[in-house]
Amino acid sequence: MSPANKMKRITILKAALKLFAEQGFHAAPMAQLAEQANVGVGSIYRYYKDKEELIETLYEEVDEALQVAIIEGVDPTQSTRKQFLHLIINLTHFLKDHPHEFKFLEQYYHSPYGIDKKREKLLLDNTAGRQSPFIKIFFNKSSKDIKRLPVPVLHALAFGPILFLIRDAMAGLVELDETVIIQVADGCWDAIRNRAGS
Amino acid sequence: MSPANKMKRITILKAALKLFAEQGFHAAPMAQLAEQANVGVGSIYRYYKDKEELIETLYEEVDEALQVAIIEGVDPTQSTRKQFLHLIINLTHFLKDHPHEFKFLEQYYHSPYGIDKKREKLLLDNTAGRQSPFIKIFFNKSSKDIKRLPVPVLHALAFGPILFLIRDAMAGLVELDETVIIQVADGCWDAIRNRAGS
Amino acid sequence: MSPANKMKRITILKAALKLFAEQGFHAAPMAQLAEQANVGVGSIYRYYKDKEELIETLYEEVDEALQVAIIEGVDPTQSTRKQFLHLIINLTHFLKDHPHEFKFLEQYYHSPYGIDKKREKLLLDNTAGRQSPFIKIFFNKSSKDIKRLPVPVLHALAFGPILFLIRDAMAGLVELDETVIIQVADGCWDAIRNRAGS
């Protein structure tokens, strides 16, 4: 594919991200998307078979970016706690700085779009593959530092709060400054760490 | 309103809950809803101005039921921890036992339906009103037992994990038995409690 | 179905017959059909799942009418030749008097719509069922009067010419008056009859 083509693909994807985030999949007509992307309606269909494929592709793209952002700068030689905090902070910053991506992902996961199909795939191979760059490495060496709990439970304890909070932040209910982020991360750490003498 | 009317309102609402949960708002035509509810399409419009109002009303109903279920049997004379565990368990059971309600709420919150409009309203007066039956009471006496953190942060630490986990459970990724629930609740408690000497 | 409904079904069918005959299936948009039938576009879809079902229904309807018209007044006690001529004349009159029906059928059979599916069904059970009211009766007693040939061949010899000619007549190339019809019918009879002493 030529660079020009690639560029148009991306233009469309970007416009879609914004539009879908702002209006939702269903309330975003292809015509409007075409307009925002400054292309003809038909052109979208050169690059994506249909609306669904566009959404799937967008999801893949966004998810990829998220995964990359999350592990950025995490240093495996540091303490588990340090790494954990780093992850949480990365995640939070990425989502705060990319509200469109955040809203899109929220919709994607929670609308019965590919809800079962996608979540299942996603989370299933979380345990053993894809997203794992960080999850797996992190939880694998967990023996000592982290509670011996089923991975999904650790997962929930570790990431549930911050995701919950980011939603509130998006809605303007909290100011997610560094202090708060650290507080939450600390809380999460408390939730999963293996407290020796307690 | 006559009892007969009231009954029909409820019939419609029940059918809507099921349909919306199973298919999503957008994929659930009013005609199908009418069919499921065994009423004429036109009748729905006697009780609800339009589809949106129906959804809003349904949300209110479901939310109310959830609030009630959550505080059921919580005893203010018990220890904060006990009360907290009780809340979490109530919440989990309700959502596990009412998957339609759960799916509906997920959609409602995460689709840009009333996302801003609604969440804002909802969470804003959380702090000082509606939902508070349990939140407020609970956090107000928090001085000693619970970390001194902004309420939304506590909120996130307390409820984020279990909500996260319930989603996984719905998708069939985890078995949410009593043991797991307790584990999570304990984890959450660890996240928010004020550990005296640590 | 109420009489009013039935009436609208028929109104639509009639408009469709005219439109399809004049413009062809593909060149006849549903919107135009709706206009001609004086109904809303959406209404068509109350009665017919989609354009294809409409076409199929129309075909069934037209075919039925044709079958009925063909055997009208045919008297089994008359000579085979008389009956044959009667059939041909009925057929010719019906198609001449119903040019829309004729054009529609031509299209239906010869466009790769249900070409294989339909023709097969049609012609296959011609031999032994449906259309047979006349075909079967006619060819079954054929032993003496009619050549011993495979049925499809007799079929072709008997009806090929008149169908061919009707097309020319529709195009204005021949005037299909009684004389000509009789001439053709006679020719066909000559083609299939068993000439004793020749």
Place this chain on the structure above:
Amino acid sequence: MSPANKMKRITILKAALKLFAEQGFHAAPMAQLAEQANVGVGSIYRYYKDKEELIETLYEEVDEALQVAIIEGVDPTQSTRKQFLHLIINLTHFLKDHPHEFKFLEQYYHSPYGIDKKREKLLLDNTAGRQSPFIKIFFNKSSKDIKRLPVPVLHALAFGPILFLIRDAMAGLVELDETVIIQVADGCWDAIRNRAGS
């Protein structure tokens, strides 16, 4: 036009014939045609003003080939009957051996593409020109051997049956072997020949 151009014209035409025969005019996008012909879409438009012109041209080509094939080997010195049988056999073989051509012609004639415009032109100057190579010569000397009937009627009697039958053969309803062909041709001959003493 250069030989190379001529070749490309023909390549396109061949691909079109196949595609139109298999899918029908309407279901055969220009893009797919280009692909099959191994040319760019734009190139098609260098040779043909638009889709319609392409179809018309194709029709002309196919018709020409058919005319040529039909008279091949017909010997004017033979008896009228022999010549007639020869014609029928030629026609049948050509169409049997060129199913794409056959399907294309069927569509072309029976869809309101150029139905009136084309058939009229075609058949009109049949009487006095174009196609006549065989028709005219054949029917002109007909005085004695053949019934005195309007040419279109003779036409119908002579060719109607075999065309009818070929359709059935294409649909797999009859096996068109030499025997059957001869039977039909004989039947047709019976239909048009002037039986002396009858």
Place this chain on the structure above:
DNA sequence: AATGAATGAGACTTCATTCAT
């Protein structure tokens, strides 16, 4: 001359909402 990406009119179909019965 050849290409094929781009276009947008227009096709089919759905569905929230109305209104005559």
Place this chain on the structure above:
DNA sequence: TATGAATGAAGTCTCATTCAT
């Protein structure tokens, strides 16, 4: 009051045709 047939705006997608390269 209850109904559901009728409506048409709006959505998704296709495809003949053009035009910059």
